[in-house]
Amino acid sequence: MQGYRQDLAYIHDVGFTDFARNAAPGLLNILKRKHVADGLVVDLGCGSGRWTAQLIRAGYHVWGVDQSRAMIRLARGNAPRSKFKIGSLLRVELPRCDAVTSTGECLNYTFDERNSHAALLRLFRRVYRALRPGGVFVFDIAEPSRIPKTPERKWTEGRGWAILVHIEGNRSQKFLRRRIVTFRKLGSSYRRTCETHSLRLYRAQDLIRMLDRCGFRARQLSGYGSFRFPPGIAGVLAAKP
Numbered sequence: 268m269q270g271y272r273q274d275l276a277y278i279h280d281v282g283f284t285d286f287a288r289n290a291a292p293g294l295l296n297i298l299k300r301k302h303v304a305d306g307l308v309v310d311l312g313c314g315s316g317r318w319t320a321q322l323i324r325a326g327y328h329v330w331g332v333d334q335s336r337a338m339i340r341l342a343r344g345n346a347p348r349s350k351f352k353i354g355s356l357l358r359v360e361l362p363r364c365d366a367v368t369s370t371g372e373c374l375n376y377t378f379d380e381r382n383s384h385a386a387l388l389r390l391f392r393r394v395y396r397a398l399r400p401g402g403v404f405v406f407d408i409a410e411p412s413r414i415p416k417t418p419e420r421k422w423t424e425g426r427g428w429a430i431l432v433h434i435e436g437n438r439s440q441k442f443l444r445r446r447i448v449t450f451r452k453l454g455s456s457y458r459r460t461c462e463t464h465s466l467r468l469y470r471a472q473d474l475i476r477m478l479d480r481c482g483f484r485a486r487q488l489s490g491y492g493s494f495r496f497p498p499g500i501a502g503v504l505a506a507k508p
């Protein structure tokens with residue numbers, strides 16, 4: 268299953284990159300405080316490359332990975348000096364690096380149907396092996412509290428586009444589903460597309476225990492610097508000793 272096809276990738280890039288933009292100053296500060304002032308950052312689920320572009324501006328090299336061909340096409344335009352790969356973050360081989368980031372609940376999506384605690388544990392081990400000693404892994408994830416009490420419908424529009432989202436989930440099964448309908452103006456008409464995104468929800472504390480088992484020293488974050496996470500999102504900072 269592929270997600271973020273052409274129109275949703277475009278709409279995400281023009282209308283929904285606030286999270287990446289607001290997170291950037293705090294994330295850069297975390298890297299600096301952890302003495303990762305330069306070198307290679309691997310960005311898992313890089314999307315359209317807005318965070319990647321900030322890293323490049325701050326002097327890092329970046330290798331971005333995303334399963335969406337459309338997102339990577341946008342990322343190549345937004346951050347032309349980075350390297351990108353189309354593929355699943357749960358399967359790609361990681362290069363030797365100084366930091367690994369993943370912003371915007373990328374570790375929750377089930378576009379790769381392997382997504383599970385076991386697959387994340389394998390990913391954490393690969394990240395640990397790829398990082399140099401002193402390197403850091405920073406990410407945010409959606410927790411079960413991300414599920415609304417009753418199903419929600421949201422509507423957002425911008426110049427030449429509109430998006431409708433129906434959100435529902437099951438707390439005991441720890442999943443969230445977003446049914447997304449997009450309209451994008453092409454010439455004098457609008458193209459309608461649909462995508463369904465399923466997210467497997469994880470508790471940050473469970474992932475922190477898994478990271479510790481891999482050798483990391485991990486702790487929970489309530490934001491990236493002064494940028495506080497919205498309800499149901501938690502951050503994790505894991506350092507390789």
Ligand SMILES: C[S@@+](CC[C@H](N)C(=O)[O-])C[C@H]1O[C@@H](n2cnc3c(N)ncnc32)[C@H](O)[C@@H]1O
Pocket residue numbers: 270271284286287311312313314315317318332333334335338354355356357369370371372373374376377378379
């Ligand atoms: C909400 S977007 C966030 C994008 C970007 N990190 C940001 O903060 O703007 C989630 C991204 O994760 C990517 N993604 C989800 N599951 C993935 C997987 N298994 N492998 C690679 N990319 C994945 C999606 O294609 C999408 O670009």
